[in-house]
Amino acid sequence: MGLVVALHGWGANAQDLASVAPLLKLHDYQFLFPNAPFPHPYVKSGGRMWYSFTQAQESLQKSHQELTQSKESLTDWLKSLESSTGVPLSRTILCGFSQGGAMTLDVGLNLPLAGLVVLSGYLHPITQTSYSTFPPVLIVHGRFDPTVLLSAAQKARDTLKAMGVAVEYQEFDMGHEIRPEVLELIQNFVTNHISS
Numbered sequence: 001m002g003l004v005v006a007l008h009g010w011g012a013n014a015q016d017l018a019s020v021a022p023l024l025k026l027h028d029y030q031f032l033f034p035n036a037p038f039p040h041p042y043v044k045s046g047g048r049m050w051y052s053f054t055q056a057q058e059s060l061q062k063s064h065q066e067l068t069q070s071k072e073s074l075t076d077w078l079k080s081l082e083s084s085t086g087v088p089l090s091r092t093i094l095c096g097f098s099q100g101g102a103m104t105l106d107v108g109l110n111l112p113l114a115g116l117v118v119l120s121g122y123l124h125p126i127t128q129t130s131y132s133t134f135p136p137v138l139i140v141h142g143r144f145d146p147t148v149l150l151s152a153a154q155k156a157r158d159t160l161k162a163m164g165v166a167v168e169y170q171e172f173d174m175g176h177e178i179r180p181e182v183l184e185l186i187q188n189f190v191t192n193h194i195s196s
Contacts (some may be wrong), residue, residue: 002029002114002194003087005078008036008118009099010053011043017097020178024187029194031086034077036100037070038161050103067106074107089113091194095186096121098176100146105156109134109165115193117186120176122148126163136166138189140182142174143173 004026006017014033021031051066052079056092082088093115096104101121108116120141137160141153150171157169170185 001091003032003085003092004029004080004082004190005092005094007034007050007074007094007100007103008048009096009100010049011040011047012097013046013048017045017095017100018130018160020183023180023183024190026187029190030087032081032085034074038066038135039161046196048155050089050099062098069192070103071107074103074109078107078111085164093117093190093194095119097178104158105137115189117189118153118156119178119182119186120145120148120153121156122152123159126159133159134163134165136168136193138168138170138185140170140172140185142176144174145172145176147176 004030006021008014008016014035018033034049038049038051040049045186052063072108078089078094081092088114092113094104094108094113095117097119098121101118102115102124104118104121106124115135116137118137118139121139139153139157141150143150157167160167168189172179172181
C-alpha cells in the first residue's frame, strides 16, 4: 500500500485535484487532498492559497509569514500521517500543482518521502535543507504555460540537479494544465518509486 498526497494550486481547493485521482488508475494507493490554510482573496467560493502573491513591500512580510506557517503545518501534518493511514513517509508521494508544486519541493526535500511530483510548479529560494539525501523528483511543465513560465521549471530542474537530487524532467506542448499524457508519467513515477 502506498499514499499519494496532492497539493492544489493558488485559488483552487482540495476538490481540484481530487477529480484527477481516478484517472491515474492507482487503485492500490490511498489519496489525500489537503486544503491550503488561507482563504483566497479573490476566489470567494472555496478558493484557498498556501500564501499570498504580492509585489507591495508592506505585504511581503505577511506573504512570508503565511509561507512559513504553511510549511510548518504541512510538515507536521505529513509527519502525522503514518499514525492515521498506516503508510510511512517512505511509501508516500507528495505531489503538487503550481503553488502546490512549489510547496511540494519546499517541504518534500526535507522529508524522507518516496518521491515528489511537481506539475506546472516552481522552486522557492532554497533555504537550508536538513537532509543530505533527497527523494527523487518528477517535474512536468507546459512549454506554453502563461502562469508559471517554462524557465521557472528549467531553473528548478537545474538547481535540484546541482544539489544532487535525482530529477526526471518532461516538457509538453501545453499551458497551465494537466493533460492525459501527464497522468501516465505520474502513474509510472508512483509505481516505480513505491513498489506494491
